[in-house]
Amino acid sequence: MLPAGANLPAHLAALNAAQMAAVTSPASVLQVLAGPGSGKTRVITCRVVHLIKSAKIDPSNIIVATFTNKAANEMKHRIQSMLGSELPSKLIIGTFHATCRKYLINYGHHIKLWPNFRVADAEERLRSLVNPSYSTSKSIIKKIIKKIKSEMDPGTVQARISHLKANNESAAFYEAGLMKTKKVVSEDIAKIYRDYEDELIAHNLLDFDDLLIRMVELLRKMPQCVGNIEHVLIDEYQDTNLIQFDLMSLLASARSVITVVGDPDQSIYGFRSADRRNLKKLLQCYKETETITLEQNYRSTGAILHSSLSLIEQETSRPPKSLQSTIMSGTRPTYRKLRDNRSEGTWLAREINRIVKRTGTMIHYGDIAVLLRSASLSFELERGLGRAGIPYRMAGGKRFFDRAEIKDVMAYLRLINDPSDNSALLRVINVPSRGFGESRLNKLIAESEQYHTSLWTSLKSFIGGNTRLCGRSEDKVRSTLGAFVRTIEGLEKMNGEAIDVLIQQIVQKTRYRQYLEAKNPHDFQEKLDNIKELQEFALDARLREDDLPDIGLERNTTCRTPLGDFLAHISLMSDLVGNSEETAGKGILTISTIHAAKGLEWPVVFVPSIYQGSIPHSRAEDIDEERRLLFVAMTRAQRK
Ligand SMILES: Nc1ncnc2c1ncn2[C@@H]1O[C@H](COP(=O)(O)OP(=O)(O)OP(=O)(O)O)[C@@H](O)[C@H]1O
Numbered sequence: 133m134l135p136a137g138a139n140l141p142a143h144l145a146a147l148n149a150a151q152m153a154a155v156t157s158p159a160s161v162l163q164v165l166a167g168p169g170s171g172k173t174r175v176i177t178c179r180v181v182h183l184i185k186s187a188k189i190d191p192s193n194i195i196v197a198t199f200t201n202k203a204a205n206e207m208k209h210r211i212q213s214m215l216g217s218e219l220p221s222k223l224i225i226g227t228f229h230a231t232c233r234k235y236l237i238n239y240g241h242h243i244k245l246w247p248n249f250r251v252a253d254a255e256e257r258l259r260s261l262v263n264p265s266y267s268t269s270k271s272i273i274k275k276i277i278k279k280i281k282s283e284m285d286p287g288t289v290q291a292r293i294s295h296l297k298a299n300n301e302s303a304a305f306y307e308a309g310l311m312k313t314k315k316v317v318s319e320d321i322a323k324i325y326r327d328y329e330d331e332l333i334a335h336n337l338l339d340f341d342d343l344l345i346r347m348v349e350l351l352r353k354m355p356q357c358v359g360n361i362e363h364v365l366i367d368e369y370q371d372t373n374l375i376q377f378d379l380m381s382l383l384a385s386a387r388s389v390i391t392v393v394g395d396p397d398q399s400i401y402g403f404r405s406a407d408r409r410n411l412k413k414l415l416q417c418y419k420e421t422e423t424i425t426l427e428q429n430y431r432s433t434g435a436i437l438h439s440s441l442s443l444i445e446q447e448t449s450r451p452p453k454s455l456q457s458t459i460m461s462g463t464r465p466t467y468r469k470l471r472d473n474r475s476e477g478t479w480l481a482r483e484i485n486r487i488v489k490r491t492g493t494m495i496h497y498g499d500i501a502v503l504l505r506s507a508s509l510s511f512e513l514e515r516g517l518g519r520a521g522i523p524y525r526m527a528g529g530k531r532f533f534d535r536a537e538i539k540d541v542m543a544y545l546r547l548i549n550d551p552s553d554n555s556a557l558l559r560v561i562n563v564p565s566r567g568f569g570e571s572r573l574n575k576l577i578a579e580s581e582q583y584h585t586s587l588w589t590s591l592k593s594f595i596g597g598n599t600r601l602c603g604r605s606e607d608k609v610r611s612t613l614g615a616f617v618r619t620i621e622g623l624e625k626m627n628g629e630a631i632d633v634l635i636q637q638i639v640q641k642t643r644y645r646q647y648l649e650a651k652n653p654h655d656f657q658e659k660l661d662n663i664k665e666l667q668e669f670a671l672d673a674r675l676r677e678d679d680l681p682d683i684g685l686e687r688n689t690t691c692r693t694p695l696g697d698f699l700a701h702i703s704l705m706s707d708l709v710g711n712s713e714e715t716a717g718k719g720i721l722t723i724s725t726i727h728a729a730k731g732l733e734w735p736v737v738f739v740p741s742i743y744q745g746s747i748p749h750s751r752a753e754d755i756d757e758e759r760r761l762l763f764v765a766m767t768r769a770q771r772k
Pocket residue numbers: 146147148151166167168169170171172173174175395398430431730731732767
């Protein structure tokens with residue numbers, strides 16, 4: 133602890149006593165448990181700076197695991213501004229998944245992982261033209277469900293498989309366990325699970341769960357990979373799952389020095405296998421753990437905090453916890469009962485305008501958020517806002533990487549990186565138009581399924597005159613597609629060049645600009661700007677970050693190209709909102725799900741549709757988690 137009155141460095145100056153104790157604690161294992169708005173993010177950020185500045189730990193020997201990419205980026209920014217040097221770029225900071233990927237591309241060959249593996253996105257982000265796309269977890273599952281003629285919902289199966297994986301239950305293990313129960317539904321899952329794993333292997337894909345599972349395997353076999361790590365810090369610890377606990381221990385195996393920061397009352401990802409038992413497990417596995425609690429809330433008025441605490445205190449098994457607001461009491465939160473969703477939408481819009489008007493310019497739309505239990509509730513709300521002329525953005529709505537032109541360019545990049553990427557080819561084979569419509573595409577797909585080849589191979593066979601796909605104008609289509617294949621092959625030879633150059637070549641060589649211009653005469657410039665933004669993003673992506681510090685261990689350097697790294701990077705960014713949308717938030721109201729609002733704050737927050745069936749949700753299995761969800765929503769509010 134520093135002496136009172138000492139001239140404090142910037143990273144310690146703005147801390148209260150408990151925060152200071154947490155930031156400077158010499159404990160080898162430290163858990164900081166604290167309620168919302170108590171400065172947990174501030175503590176973890178300042179602790180990293182403290183470790184680098186005062187404890188003189190090399191940043192490349194520190195791992196920080198965050199819950200989202202967005203949180204990682206924000207933390208990097210804050211650390212950078214406090215350190216004012218280039219040091220933080222050496223920090224290994226990111227989500228568990230991103231960090232695992234980084235290690236697996238460097239050392240995965242030690243566990244017989246193909247070095248050029250791709251990551252299967254959790255979400256289906258690629259529009260499939262005729263067939264489901266091949267490289268997202270959900271689309272692979274959809275395809276298998278169709279094949280085995282099951283009635284199961286792909287989303288439910290995906291969640292179930294993910295849950296099994298997070299609990300270390302392999303397909304074979306699950307199937308063996310089933311022999312005893314003989315449940316038909318579970319038998320379907322077992323079958324899909326097994327086929328799904330086979331598909332992933334066949335396409336050299338790892339899904340998000342595999343990244344963690346394979347990393348555990350790597351570190352069990354080769355703990356030297358993290359032999360340099362001196363400190364592991366975990367943010368949002370209450371939402372880690374069992375495999376992440378194992379990972380944390382393995383990452384810290386060299387020194388067993390760990391800091392975790394979290395709030396059990398904000399554990400809202402149980403449905404995605406987060407396990408609150410990890411809090412107890414830490415104390416059991418690391419007896420020397422020091423616990424520090426933060427009891428001052430800097431975010432919300434006393435009245436908001438009081439209401440929120442009255443709610444969370446209804447959970448009977450919850451240990452009592454103290455949290456006081458540092459802000460005056462303020463007005464009590466408004467509880468409004470409305471007839472139905474439509475009148476709620478109308479009332480909300482009127483109330484929002486009333487608040488903005490009443491406060492003059494003090495509160496603008498950008499200071500207001502409407503937090504929903506599920507995104508599907510937004511329809512009437514959007515109608516109400518639309519009628520009242522209130523500008524809004526959907527957090528996690530139409531994101532940068534979901535825009536058509538970005539998806540097109542990304543598909544071209546993926547095709548160049550790997551011509552056997554069927555979903556990429558499906559997306560761009562007829563963009564710009566090459567006279568290759570749906571019926572020809574169907575024939576191509578049938579052809580490739582019959583001969584078990586990739587679409588690319590079938591396409592080349594068509595161009596070579598070995599197969600027929602169309603009646604009239606066959607020669608013309610063949611020649612147009614021949615030019616397309618040559619363009620891609622030409623671009624393939626450039627794989628190794630900088631990504632922004634590659635993008636420029638794609639736009640030029642495929643005449644994509646002309647295509648955009650013809651298709652969107654009024655706003656093609658905006659779309660070109662988006663592509664420019666992607667180029668800039670590629671420049672900025674700091675791909676060097678994939679290089680881990682040299683710790684004298686043989687690592688894989690073959691088979692890696694800037695393009696492969698860039699694509700993998702992006703597939704791990706599903707929670708990142710595009711830059712321009714993010715910064716355009718000023719003056720624009722935010723609609724978000726409660727889950728996506730984790731860690732954020734606004735002066736004014738509305739939480740509509742609080743009724744049985746919505747929250748608690750009709751399909752929710754854990755009522756306590758539903759209560760915590762409402763608690764998270766309420767504690768995002770600063771003033772009203
Ligand atoms: N010592 C402090 N003095 C003044 N403001 C503070 C202090 N600590 C934190 N804050 C402010 O309180 C707010 C909440 O802090 P922070 O986001 O770090 O809390 P948190 O515990 O991570 O919240 P949550 O659990 O809800 O995500 C921020 O606006 C932060 O700047």
